Amino acid sequence: MSIHAGTTLGGRYVLRSLLAVGGMGEVWRAADTELERPVAVKVLKDSAAANETFLKRFTNEARNAAGLTHPNIAQVLDYGDQEGTAYLVMELVEGEPLSSILEREITLDEPRLAHILIETCRGLQVAHDAGVMHRDVKPGNLLVSEGDAVKITDFGVSRSMDQTTLTQTGMVMGTAQYLAPELALGKPATPASDVYALGIIAFEAVVGKRPFTAASAVDIAIAHVNEPVPALPASVSEDLAHIIHDVLEKNPRKRPRTPDALAERLLSARLRGGESTRGAGADGGQAAAPAVRHESASSPRSPGTGGTRTRGRTTRTMPPSIAPTEYRPRPDARPTRESKG
Template sequence: MSYEPGTTYGGRYRLLSRIAVGGMGEVWRATDQVLGRTVAIKLLGSALAAQPGFAQRFREEARHTAMLGHPNIAQVYDYGEDGGAAWLVMELVEGKPLSQILRDEGALSPERTVSIVAQAADALQAAHDMGVIHRDVKPANILVRPDGVVKLTDFGIARAADAAPLTRTGEVMGTAQYISPEQAMGHAVGPTSDLYSLGCVAYEMLAGRRLFDEGSAVGTAMAHVNKPAPPLPNTVPSTIAAVVMGCLAKDPLQRPPSGKGLSAALRGLPGATYPPTQSFPATGAQPTQRLGAPTGYALGGPAAGAAGAAAGAAGAAGAAAYGPAHGAPPYGPVGYPATGPGPLAYGPPPGPAGGGKNSARWMVPLILALLALLVFAIVQSGILGGSPGPATTTPATTQTSRSAVPSTSSSAPTTTSVTATTSTPTKVEVNADDYLNEPVEDVRVALEKRGLFVRITEETSNQPRGTVLGLSEYGSLDPGQTVTLTVSRGPAPTTTTPPPATSSPPPTTPAPTTNEAGGGQDAPTTTPAPTSRAS
């Protein structure tokens, strides 16, 4: 579908000029002829709008993201459909995407990085509080106004696109260069997944290069799973580097527990300055783009460059919504306040710092050195995806598991290897009986230590929740192969049904029956009927 200047949508939004073109549609500068203001209108591609149910999901997501009121989230004004095209009207942000700033300027100063990242973390906190996970945080989705105010964009299409064939193949959502390890593995995502992606953005801002860029989407995504983050340049203050590296922890529980915690950690650093944001009330954001080149942005300049394709490393993506009841734990890793400012193990405490600067200056490099040694030891032992553990000597059994799960082993786990080994086993022997009826977390850890990738699906079962019911692959497996675990989600909800109308009375009263006709079916016993009957 082609769009032309002068075309009016919704009887009020008149197209002026194209801002950008992307894989999901186009973004135009438009005039709201009712309110007399300039807006940005995002036009969804007709191919996606024609998908069964897609427009309805897009409409619901637009309505949902319109509730995300925060100064650092681009505001959503309106949504509609005209002639088979779905469109979203949003705030026109006069500025540049961070991706363009990085292309033009290279590495940014630590002070500027802290300001941008802290504002983005505040925006993510507002989204997470509403149960929305962005899942595609990247420089192209972070707009920076000339006054330094940050606007996070592209919420929502991630969730809407989940129902389209574009994503039904089980590909992982997200941009490979900024995807979290759990997202790349097809596991469920949560608020800390967004914070990992934001950590990748912060790393690129400070280093002037991406955290991982292996030349292919799959290779890059698996680097996030297997490779430790390279150290930041020595010119980056150790306190800032420690906070950023904390965001890049492979284990979600070792990252900042929330956007608020990350923002508090950054704002507590010496010399941190931020533009005022209280004068910019906002009530929404536009949907997130999924898979392939990004859509344009509500900017006054050219569109951001094409982003990396979504990594199809393994399995379907986790849920897009992560409700407040399932948020980050009330505690976090040392160094990030979960609910407010507190002491920082990675640097000086937030707020006015007292004495002890020399101690903090020495403690941070020491902690980082210990962490580096720990990572090296883990890598050498093969825990981070190195050589598999010793294969069992039991021959592969031919007995099938109780839950026949179709094999969905992907081609992704054949890329990067973390450890530098001279030889690797050609096969990994997996006996299904060793893992059936075991807790899923124990099985997952055991299989991953042996060099296998693990996906998890759930089904209703009388077994306790979290019990492994079946394995999609067992026997002689290749290192790096994907095994899907079928896990019990617990028994289905029970429903009470009335007793059958023909149920017999308790056999405790040998009194004669009173029905006129032969009541053989209702007789409590098989003995002959009594001689006395009601007349």
């Protein structure tokens, strides 16, 4: 089936403009003519639809995400199939993925990073409580809107406890750069596996690059299993450094076991930066901010932090996106980040 602006799916969803393109599908801004509201529609590509495994992943995403309701999870509204084209209807999130923010700003202030991580933890905890492991937590799947509110997207490789695996023996799921060691070894995902991915994001956001890079995805996965985590620069506060170290333990039993456990540590941490953390509570409300240890704006920064830290939020209007994978490059993005290896 040919998909283009003006295509109507399910007799009610009219595609307006293309937002993002991923490995399995395209994401469109669309209008729900029945309820008269804007939505995002993820359409599975013809090549992916012909692949039974991709189609099952797409169906899993619809089934798993549809049962999750929380302010920090992008809501799935509908699922359908038209002339062999599978599509998923989601709430339209006016924001941009964290990957684009990191591409532009290189690093984040600690309180802002902690807030984004806490928001993500709240959404992941709801998914885990429902028996759904995301298995592909990464900056491209975290949409950040005004006020640094976070929506988790793309449960395409997630797995519910009552589902059979879609992988063959020896295969792993997820993105290599954020893959927990146990997943790289082909072991089942647990809440601690998603927590590990948050540790990689935290490392990347304070250093300016990921801890493990290599020429291939396989080599990166092996590094997660065997290589020690590189030392953090002295510019990182002691509390946050301890948290990142603990979250990136190779043994999942030594990590914070749940996203809520990580959120609580972030909330009580003494951080360096210019703003207080605004952690979202389990009910989506505001949580108490941790004590903040300020440092002078003229304090020297340790070399190797990956770039100049940008304080405050951008005043730029964020592009609308519900991107399930890495967001398309922005025309004004700064080309200073390390290759993604």
